[in-house]
Amino acid sequence: MTVPAIRIASVTKSYGALKALGGVDLEIGQGEFFGLLGPNGAGKTTLISALAGLVRPDGGVLEVMGHDVVRDYRNARRNLGVVPQELVFDPFFTVRELLRIQSGYFGIRGNDDWIDEILASLDLTAKASSNMRSLSGGMKRRVLVAQALVHRPPVIVLDEPTAGVDVELRQGLWQFVRKLNRDGHTIVLTTHYLEEAETLCGRIAMLKAGKVVALDTTDNLLRRFATHSLRVKVGQPAAALALGGVEVDGGWVEFAFDSFAEVEQVLARLREAGAGVMEMQLGEPDLERVFIEVMHRV
Numbered sequence: 001m002t003v004p005a006i007r008i009a010s011v012t013k014s015y016g017a018l019k020a021l022g023g024v025d026l027e028i029g030q031g032e033f034f035g036l037l038g039p040n041g042a043g044k045t046t047l048i049s050a051l052a053g054l055v056r057p058d059g060g061v062l063e064v065m066g067h068d069v070v071r072d073y074r075n076a077r078r079n080l081g082v083v084p085q086e087l088v089f090d091p092f093f094t095v096r097e098l099l100r101i102q103s104g105y106f107g108i109r110g111n112d113d114w115i116d117e118i119l120a121s122l123d124l125t126a127k128a129s130s131n132m133r134s135l136s137g138g139m140k141r142r143v144l145v146a147q148a149l150v151h152r153p154p155v156i157v158l159d160e161p162t163a164g165v166d167v168e169l170r171q172g173l174w175q176f177v178r179k180l181n182r183d184g185h186t187i188v189l190t191t192h193y194l195e196e197a198e199t200l201c202g203r204i205a206m207l208k209a210g211k212v213v214a215l216d217t218t219d220n221l222l223r224r225f226a227t228h229s230l231r232v233k234v235g236q237p238a239a240a241l242a243l244g245g246v247e248v249d250g251g252w253v254e255f256a257f258d259s260f261a262e263v264e265q266v267l268a269r270l271r272e273a274g275a276g277v278m279e280m281q282l283g284e285p286d287l288e289r290v291f292i293e294v295m296h297r298v
């Protein structure tokens with residue numbers, strides 16, 4: 001049997017009275033493109049930091065390619081590439097120097113062929129000799145990705161890699177990450193862009209307040225939750241919410257159905273309640289709605 005790329009069992013972590021991770025179990029197979037989703041503060045970064053050995057869990061086990069993150073740190077770390085959320089660099093190094101230094105951390109010398117390949121894939125070749133401080137935010141983010149790849153890790157974790165990144169770069173980045181996945185790398189991704197998660201991830205875990213509250217293939221998650229939706233923009237959101245709607249955006253409230261036959265009934269009830277429907281849309285299920293439902297249910 002092949003070892004899972006990532007195994008997380010009963011992992012707990014508290015900061016004082018705050019339970020950041022309340023017993024997380026998760027197994028991610030080799031070659032998966034896996035999404036880790038959750039609202040702000042759900043514990044995603046804490047979990048990733050624990051995987052990278054940067055945060056010590058209070059209890060439980062974390063393994064990367066079968067290597068225990070605490071007891072067998074070096075091998076676990078060698079198998080893992082992490083693209084962190086925050087942009088922290090020494091501004092005085094050039095891009096190439098930075099990548100050479102990072103290679104050195106893993107005991108790799110003479111890594112320039114691979115570094116050139118990564119730079120080309122990330123469209124950074126022209127910036128190889130530029131100082132980090134002269135790069136734009138989006139370029140710095142690409143360097144973060146490059147940095148995570150210098151030691152050719154089989155498992156790559158990206159913590160919100162597209163936050164604050166323009167559309168073109170985002171698409172380029174996804175193309176690159178998809179290629180890495182096709183080449184056999186396991187990808188774990190956290191993002192607040194649920195459309196991206198829906199297109200990219202084969203399986204998804206949703207985290208809320210330090211616990212996994214949904215775990216399934218993306219297709220099953222979309223199927224399992226109500227199949228259709230009605231979104232209404234109303235003058236009186238409170239009246240619509242009282243009828244079981246869920247607020248999705250300023251003034252927009254959403255109702256979920258198994259069949260469109262129920263739409264008429266809801267519209268009648270909205271009229272009776274004086275909700276004041278101004279606009280409406282009928283929708284197919286998408287991950288954003290699944291996410292909102294899961295977060296409200298549990």
Ligand SMILES: Nc1ncnc2c1ncn2[C@@H]1O[C@H](COP(=O)(O)OP(=O)(O)OP(=O)(O)O)[C@@H](O)[C@H]1O
Nearest residue numbers: 015018019020038039040041042043044045046047
């Ligand atoms: N070093 C720390 N000290 C104290 N509390 C912390 C620390 N790191 C994280 N926390 C708390 O743990 C909880 C989980 O935070 P975490 O950063 O893991 O969430 P997240 O899901 O990554 O959120 P986001 O989507 O905002 O990045 C939060 O309530 C956070 O305030």
